[in-house]
Amino acid sequence: MSDLQNRDRQMEQERVRLIVKEIVKKVNKLEQNAGRVVSDVLELRKTFWQDVTVNVDDPDDMTETAASIKQQAELLSERERTHRQMNKELKTLERLKFSPYFGRIDFLENGEKSADQVYLGIASFMDEADENFLIYDWRAPISSLYYDFPPGPARYKTLDGMIEGEMKLKRQFLIRSSEIKGMFDTGVTIGDEMLQEVLGSNASTQMKSIVATIQREQNQIIRNERSKLLIVQGVAGSGKTSAALQRVAYLLYRYRDTLKSENIMLFSPNPLFNSYVATVLPELGEENMQQATYMEYITQRLGNEFHVEDAFTQMEYLLTKKEDQTYAVRVNGVRFKASLEFKKMIDQYAKRLSNAGVIFIDLTFRGEVLISKETIHDYFYSLEESNSIPNRIQLVKEWLLRELKRRVKKERSKSWVEEEVQFLEKEEYLEVFKKMQEKNRFTENTFDDFAQEQKLLAEMVVKEKFKPLFAKVKRLKFIDMLGIYLQFFKENEKKQLRLQDNWEQICIQTVKKLNKMEIYYEDATPFVYLQDLISGRKSNTSIRQIFIDEAQDYTPFQFTFIQRLFPYSKMTLLGDFNQAIFSGATGAETVLTDLEIKGEDVESFVLTKTYRSTKEIVEFTSALIEGGEKIEPFNRPGRKPTVTKVEPIMVNSFVLAKIKEFQEDGHRTIAVICRTVEESKFAYDALKNEIRLHLIEKGTISYEKGILVIPSYLSKGIEFDAVILYDSSQYKNESERKLFYTVCTRAMHELHMVATNGISPLMANVSKEYYGIKAVKINS
Numbered sequence: 076m077s078d079l080q081n082r083d084r085q086m087e088q089e090r091v092r093l094i095v096k097e098i099v100k101k102v103n104k105l106e107q108n109a110g111r112v113v114s115d116v117l118e119l120r121k122t123f124w125q126d127v128t129v130n131v132d133d134p135d136d137m138t139e140t141a142a143s144i145k146q147q148a149e150l151l152s153e154r155e156r157t158h159r160q161m162n163k164e165l166k167t168l169e170r171l172k173f174s175p176y177f178g179r180i181d182f183l184e185n186g187e188k189s190a191d192q193v194y195l196g197i198a199s200f201m202d203e204a205d206e207n208f209l210i211y212d213w214r215a216p217i218s219s220l221y222y223d224f225p226p227g228p229a230r231y232k233t234l235d236g237m238i239e240g241e242m243k244l245k246r247q248f249l250i251r252s253s254e255i256k257g258m259f260d261t262g263v264t265i266g267d268e269m270l271q272e273v274l275g276s277n278a279s280t281q282m283k284s285i286v287a288t289i290q291r292e293q294n295q296i297i298r299n300e301r302s303k304l305l306i307v308q309g310v311a312g313s314g315k316t317s318a319a320l321q322r323v324a325y326l327l328y329r330y331r332d333t334l335k336s337e338n339i340m341l342f343s344p345n346p347l348f349n350s351y352v353a354t355v356l357p358e359l360g361e362e363n364m365q366q367a368t369y370m371e372y373i374t375q376r377l378g379n380e381f382h383v384e385d386a387f388t389q390m391e392y393l394l395t396k397k398e399d400q401t402y403a404v405r406v407n408g409v410r411f412k413a414s415l416e417f418k419k420m421i422d423q424y425a426k427r428l429s430n431a432g433v434i435f436i437d438l439t440f441r442g443e444v445l446i447s448k449e450t451i452h453d454y455f456y457s458l459e460e461s462n463s464i465p466n467r468i469q470l471v472k473e474w475l476l477r478e479l480k481r482r483v484k485k486e487r488s489k490s491w492v493e494e495e496v497q498f499l500e501k502e503e504y505l506e507v508f509k510k511m512q513e514k515n516r517f518t519e520n521t522f523d524d525f526a527q528e529q530k531l532l533a534e535m536v537v538k539e540k541f542k543p544l545f546a547k548v549k550r551l552k553f554i555d556m557l558g559i560y561l562q563f564f565k566e567n568e569k570k571q572l573r574l575q576d577n578w579e580q581i582c583i584q585t586v587k588k589l590n591k592m593e594i595y596y597e598d599a600t601p602f603v604y605l606q607d608l609i610s611g612r613k614s615n616t617s618i619r620q621i622f623i624d625e626a627q628d629y630t631p632f633q634f635t636f637i638q639r640l641f642p643y644s645k646m647t648l649l650g651d652f653n654q655a656i657f658s659g660a661t662g663a664e665t666v667l668t669d670l671e672i673k674g675e676d677v678e679s680f681v682l683t684k685t686y687r688s689t690k691e692i693v694e695f696t697s698a699l700i701e702g703g704e705k706i707e708p709f710n711r712p713g714r715k716p717t718v719t720k721v722e723p724i725m726v727n728s729f730v731l732a733k734i735k736e737f738q739e740d741g742h743r744t745i746a747v748i749c750r751t752v753e754e755s756k757f758a759y760d761a762l763k764n765e766i767r768l769h770l771i772e773k774g775t776i777s778y779e780k781g782i783l784v785i786p787s788y789l790s791k792g793i794e795f796d797a798v799i800l801y802d803s804s805q806y807k808n809e810s811e812r813k814l815f816y817t818v819c820t821r822a823m824h825e826l827h828m829v830a831t832n833g834i835s836p837l838m839a840n841v842s843k844e845y846y847g848i849k850a851v852k853i854n855s
């Protein structure tokens with residue numbers, strides 16, 4: 076290090092010390108204030124009723140009492156809010172104390188005499204007088220300079236317009252526990268040194284924030300504000316998920332007055348992924364957005380009357396049942412039901428239902444039909460046709476509720492009620508007694524009282540018994556949705572669909588499944604969509620930003636459905652067509668291949684640089700896919716991937732040895748990736764007595780560092796230090812190329828493939844220089 080560099084570093088360290096001192100001062104002050112707020116809250120809670128004037132003698136007093144309670148409650152909730160805010164601020168300050176900033180730029184604005192020093196951290200921090208920024212939030216307009224420009228001419232956008240000038244210096248810091256551990260002055264891209272450092276470290280079970288090393292092309296995605304629909308197509312490991320989470324943090328900052336974390340929703344690929352990304356936003360001082368898998372969403376909408384196949388079971392079928400007689404029919408079905416063509420058919424069907432065909436369910440009571448499906452049907456079709464179906468359904472609902480009330484009255488005098496009254500509990504008698512007292516129904520005549528009491532008790536019994544019926548009607552369960560969906564296939568079975576092979580068999584297969592009260596996963600979205608067309612559904616207005624990660628796994632039908640549910644929401648889609656494992660297996664369109672949406676407010680970004688894996692792994696994985704030559708690896712050297720041909724009976728002992736080797740090399744997260752669940756269970760059972768490992772299944776929601784056995788499709792979106800493919804020879808079909816590519820790209824530092832039955836044909840075009848081959852024989 077030169078003298079100048081040395082001096083610079085000392086000055087910077089001195090500044091860090093000063094800033095940390097300021098932070099500590101602020102922390103102390105805030106803690107004192109927070110203490111005061113806590114005692115205020117406690118006091119207010121304790122004395123809440125003492126400070127309220129309660130007087131209910133006349134209406135004026137009542138109004139005054141209500142106002143007094145309201146005032147006291149507002150005071151309490153204001154104090155509680157302040158306390159929450161202070162806690163949040165304290166947490167951020169603690170983080171700043173540990174690492175106050177990660178970057179500095181010196182920017183000379185045109186027309187100014189001296190350059191501003193701008194230090195960037197995860198949050199803003201002002202001096203004691205609240206006049207100058209000692210640290211700028213990385214999301215502040217001026218901070219974009221850091222991500223967008225090398226030293227030289229530079230500009231940034233503010234609400235008042237563009238500010239132009241020259242960047243004199245761009246510096247990066249690695250500060251830990253208030254000590255500068257590294258400091259680099261950088262050129263064109265944001266510190267390769269820094270990236271080397273970050274990317275060379277071990278995989279974590281939780282994703283990390285990339286705030287200090289966001290790349291320019293990622294920054295464009297993070298800060299994009301214009302588009303209603305933002306589409307990011309990025310190769311594996313290009314930082315799509317990272318950029319998405321940073322974007323959430325950015326939007327929360329940029330629109331802090333109007334946008335809250337509960338207004339943002341992320342659709343993630345599996346439950347494991349939810350916990351994988353859960354710490355990024357809190358690390359940045361923000362709360363997590365809402366998160367769900369699409370499957371969770373759709374299954375919850377279907378309710379629990381049917382057995383719904385899940386996406387992973389569907390995938391497992393596609394991977395393992397290729398020999399099934401009906402496999403081709405099923406695959407064609409999955410493909411067609413994914414398309415907008417199919418959606419159009421459902422739309423037309425719904426239109427036809429306006430005139431005829433809605434099927435209802437008998438409302439029964441005590442084993443007898445109370446209101447028949449035919450009666451409901453006739454009432455429904457007697458209503459004005461100009462009314463939409465959902466409107467008419469609402470009218471039917473109201474009518475049915477009225478009818479039920481009438482029936483309750485009629486039912487009271489039936490003999491079964493009298494019998495039931497005998498068996499009522501003491502408490503229920505008491506309740507009736509209380510009711511009579513309240514209503515002053517007692518008379519001098521005890522005989523009358525008895526009759527009154529019996530009437531009330533009968534009413535109580537009947538109402539109780541009718542409750543499920545009322546609930547059923549309120550939840551619109553008088554519509555036979557299953558029957559209506561089923562009828563669609565019966566009606567269309569004989570149609571010759573120009574575009575679809577095996578249509579007739581698809582219909583037969585679907586009907587057979589539905590008749591068992593079971594629904595294929597590919598039917599889940601069309602079913603709920605049709606249900607919405609019939610029963611109507613209010614669109615969700617509270618969600619303003621939707622993020623769809625792994626968008627390549629969404630069908631055009633699913634995407635259109637989501638758009639319909641959240642019409643007021645902006646959307647960010649992130650995906651990689653080469654990882655479209657579901658569509659790879661069926662040839663179905665994905666939302667990324669079928670996006671017809673163009674327009675002023677649609678923008679697309681392409682990310683071709685990949686950060687996750689070593690250069691050697693990227694060279695190998697890129698050769699697996701078409702167009703892979705466009706993928707640009709980050710220059711981080713490592714070992715070449717290897718394939719070892721192993722006799723089947725040697726696989727487990729070989730995998731075990733490989734795991735130990737990786738552990739000795741310091742790798743902490745090692746994944747044994749299996750093609751299917753069946754293979755995962757087999758591998759887990761074979762290895763579990765030899766070494767501590769975890770089996771990841773579709774319901775697993777989090778995982779620890781260590782060794783994991785995981786089915787291929789559940790490893791989506793996640794990364795590991797080292798990956799061992801339990802048997803790469805199993806990836807044989809062209810339809811599994813994307814799956815094979817996806818699993819190989821999960822590896823950060825090491826990729827090893829076991830082959831029990833020769834090298835996978837999917838590697839036929841991969842140059843031998845990209846991987847090593849070994850063979851292990853039984854007696855070797």
Ligand SMILES: Nc1ncnc2c1ncn2[C@@H]1O[C@H](COP(=O)(O)OP(=O)(O)OP(=O)(O)O)[C@@H](O)[C@H]1O
Pocket residue numbers: 270273274283285288289290293309310311312313314315316317318651654686687791792793794820
């Ligand atoms: N600018 C960056 N600075 C530091 N690390 C980065 C950066 N961009 C991406 N990474 C790292 O690269 C890895 C891959 O990122 P991420 O998972 O976001 O990629 P992805 O495009 O979503 O991947 P995939 O599609 O394969 O699941 C992560 O470890 C992430 O931290």
